[in-house]
């Protein structure tokens with residue numbers, strides 16, 4: 001019987017509440033599908049700053065490295081907004097991505113059938129369904145490049161460096177092509193190759209790797225055009241692969257287009273099988289502790305963990321099916337619609353366990 | 357009687373057709389509002405590559421510098437896609453921006469009352485109107501920073517530099533605050549200050565300049581959040597100010613949200629009064645020469661020119677009113693709706709002249 005070690009980084013705001021529900025669901029899945037899970041907890045973000053002075057204590061990195069996977073709630077909040085840049089909760093997030101080598105961020109933007117009315121885009125454009133997988137490079141580019149202050153003509157200035165090496169692009173391209181092969185075999189590589197040198201290297205490299213995947217239909221799109229096309233006709237996309245910063249912007253845009261932002265999960269993967277899984281929404285400090293947060297994105301992050309890191313695809317499918325079923329009649333306040341039952345964070349967790 | 361010198365950069369694809377109609381309208385406005393216009397033409401983009409080997413001949417820069425303003429059609433097309441990066445039509449566009457010091461790009465995203473059904477966003481979100489002014493910094497940042505190829509651990513790599521100096525941010529911030537003062541006194545400064553050093557300098561500088569504009573309500577937003585908020589609730593924005601690359605992405609997204617992309621004009625301004633005016637849409641090589649292109653974005657670019665560079669606000673208002681009026685019953689194919697007259701590019705130009 002497989003035994004997995006999972007580190008929980010509950011984080012700040014609603015983080016603890018939503019992670020607790022996801023753990024309940026994972027426990028239930030482990031009974032049903034015959035594996036065991038051992039949990040450990042560690043600090044990241046604001047709670048880590050409060051307890052240790054830094055957003056990413058060494059102990060957290062060590063624990064995560066030893067685990068089969070990591071489940072993260074959410075980090076940040078106004079309480080830590082006045083910390084200096086390198087000591088903010090966000091720095092912890094970037095730090096853990098770097099420390100664990102989580103170079104591939106998978107961010108599905110999907111519409112859940114029971115929530116299809118929630119998209120801000122007109123029904124005739126959305127056509128009732130959407131299923132885009134955005135593959136964002138997560139440990140390179142301008143988020144990890146050199147930066148600093150300088151002077152230009154005697155005036156203060158600041159700079160950041162967008163940089164990509166061929167191996168960095170190769171490995172993220174392979175992740176995207178592999179995913180496309182398992183989906184509709186369509187990949188859009190997004191860059192700004194008409195201006196940026198790093199984008200030209202990106203495009204050359206993706207083109208070369210595409211030879212290994214003759215079945216995948218590859219096209220290229222400039223980032224500005226992609227930002228438009230996601231609004232004009234999101235259904236044209238299957239898998240999108242792009243740099244760290246473009247992926248940040250486009251995946252947030254795409255998740256809003258799905259209208260299901262409180263429902264979306266994400267996976268951050270390394271070269272090894274282990275990964276970090278988290279909802280894409282934030283720590284929502286305004287509703288923290290009220291017990292009304294929506295735990296479904298975190299529960300669906302557990303499903304992604306089972307699929308990508310723990311080799312339990314059946315358990316993953318079962319959780320996703322349970323969520324879709326529960327959604328038909330039950331809603332946390334953020335996704336409430338007339339005619340459904342309004343439930344708390346904990347009730348939602350219980351309902352998913354029952355449906356499992 | 358004021359006499360203006362205007363350089364026409366007709367460019368590629370549909371560029372010549374749409375500029376010709378805009379010239380007709382400008383001539384008509386000059387009769388009505390008692391000023392004269394002298395035109396000169398110059399080459400930019402693909403047509404310049406064909407004629408001279410380079411996308412931005414020196415003669416073009418000299419002519420534009422001597423003019424009161426420049427009207428640009430559109431540049432680029434598949435014919436020149438295989439040119440090396442520094443000799444593509446786009447390089448001509450970046451080059452003329454740099455050479456004329458056009459640091460402030462004003463890109464309104466508006467919904468035209470007769471076209472309000474065209475937005476891909478649901479009516480209950482758009483609420484029938486939208487009027488966002490995006491102020492994009494246009495001669496700095498990663499589009500103009502140093503870039504190159506290098507090696508990392510013996511592997512090829514490429515890099516680009518995002519850099520801003522305090523004076524660069526100050527002047528674009530002032531343009532944005534001044535515009536906000538003439539509009540609804542709301543300014544959103546968009547950056548990624550939780551990660552980028554250049555964004556932190558941007559934010560500090562905008563904050564300092566805001567003291568000169570106590571009446572303007574200033575808020576800050578991260579670029580990823582802004583990409584979401586434009587979809588979730590575009591009506592929350594009045595003026596947005598941001599860097600070159602973020603402005604490129606967000607203004608294209610916003611223009612698509614308006615649903616009126618074939619209708620949107622833009623102004624690129626320098627420290628002097630003169631500027632470059634152009635439609636935001638591209639050169640549409642697929643329909644070039646067919647006489648069916650929509651000239652209204654170029655005609656509205658002339659209105660912006662009259663307002664921002666030529667001090668003829670009444671003529672600007674009159675052109676905008678004429679366009680709105682003509683739109684009620686007449687449409688080029690791209691914006692055709694049943695119950696309206698389908699007209700050609702030239703007919704549309706004539707109709708606007710008549711309505712003036």
Ligand SMILES: CC(C)[C@H](C(=O)O)[C@@H](O)C(=O)O
Pocket residue numbers: 090093094248550551580
């Ligand atoms: C908090 C921030 C640094 C982070 C990012 O931009 O990577 C977040 O926006 C995300 O997308 O995970």
Ligand SMILES: CC(C)[C@H](C(=O)O)[C@@H](O)C(=O)O
Pocket residue numbers: 194195224446449450604
């Ligand atoms: C053609 C390209 C270089 C240009 C840019 O990105 O600036 C275009 O997209 C624009 O927005 O004017």
